[in-house]
Structures are given as structure tokens and as C-alpha cells.
Amino acid sequence: MHKIVFRIGLLGAALGLVACGGETLDGAALVQEKGCVACHGVDGKAVAMIYPNLNIQWEEYLRKQLIAYRSGERQNAIMGAQAMSLTDDEIRALAAHYGQ
Numbered sequence: 690m691h692k693i694v695f696r697i698g699l700l701g702a703a704l705g706l707v708a709c710g711g712e713t714l715d716g717a718a719l720v721q722e723k724g725c726v727a728c729h730g731v732d733g734k735a736v737a738m739i740y741p742n743l744n745i746q747w748e749e750y751l752r753k754q755l756i757a758y759r760s761g762e763r764q765n766a767i768m769g770a771q772a773m774s775l776t777d778d779e780i781r782a783l784a785a786h787y788g789q
């Protein structure tokens with residue numbers, strides 16, 4: 690599991706470099722690049738019960754949670770690490786993709 694997450698992470702880094710054009714971010718591609726799919730699935734339906742479903746939430750709520758994880762206001766070891774390096778634009782695109 691961890692190996693897979695790591696590989697997806699590496700792939701994401703490579704794709705991220707290619708995608709650095711300043712164009713509007715594609716949320717569907719971003720969840721693959723960032724490895725979110727490993728736990729939250731491609732459409733926000735979690736792959737296991739220990740992970741929350743994101744497709745049942747509002748976009749605005751998800752955006753706020755990601756910002757809170759990034760700032761440390763909401764503390765969780767896994768999501769803190771995930772959100773740490775996200776930009777505002779990426780958070781907006783991720784929340785728009787997973788949220789309603």
C-alpha cells in the first residue's frame with residue numbers, strides 16, 4: 690500500500706513539472722497526480738471504510754478542510770502531510786472535483 694502511494698506520488702511530481710503552465714487546473718488529473726485516489730478513490734468514494742467519502746460533501750466544506758489541514762488548524766498525520774504542499778489553486782481544483 691505504501692509503495693503504491695509512493696509511486697503515485699513520484700508520478701505526480703513528474704506530471705506536476707510538466708503541468709506547470711499556469712493554465713486552469715484539472716481536478717480529475719490532480720487527484721491522480723497527488724495520490725488522493727489511493728484513499729478517496731477517483732470520484733470521492735473512499736476505497737476503504739477507514740477513509741472518508743468526499744463525494745457526499747459540499748465543495749466549499751472540502752476546500753475549508755484542506756486549508757485547515759495545511760495550516761495545522763485541523764490536525765491529522767495523514768492529511769496534514771497531504772495538504773502541506775498544496776497551493777490555493779490546487780486546493781480549489783481538488784475541492785471542486787470531489788465536492789458537490
Ligand code: HEC
Binds near residue numbers: 729740764
Ligand atoms: C493515505 C490515505 C489518504 C490520502 C492519500 C489522502 N487522504 Fe484525505 N483523508 C484521509 C483520512 C484518513 C482522512 C480523515 C482524517 C481526519 O480524521 O481528519 C482524510 C480526510 C480528508 C478530507 C476531510 C474530509 C471530511 O469529511 O472532513 C479531505 C477534504 C481530504 N481528505 C482530501 C484529500 C485530498 C484532496 C487528497 C489528495 C491531495 C487526499 N485527501 C489524500 C486519507 C487520505
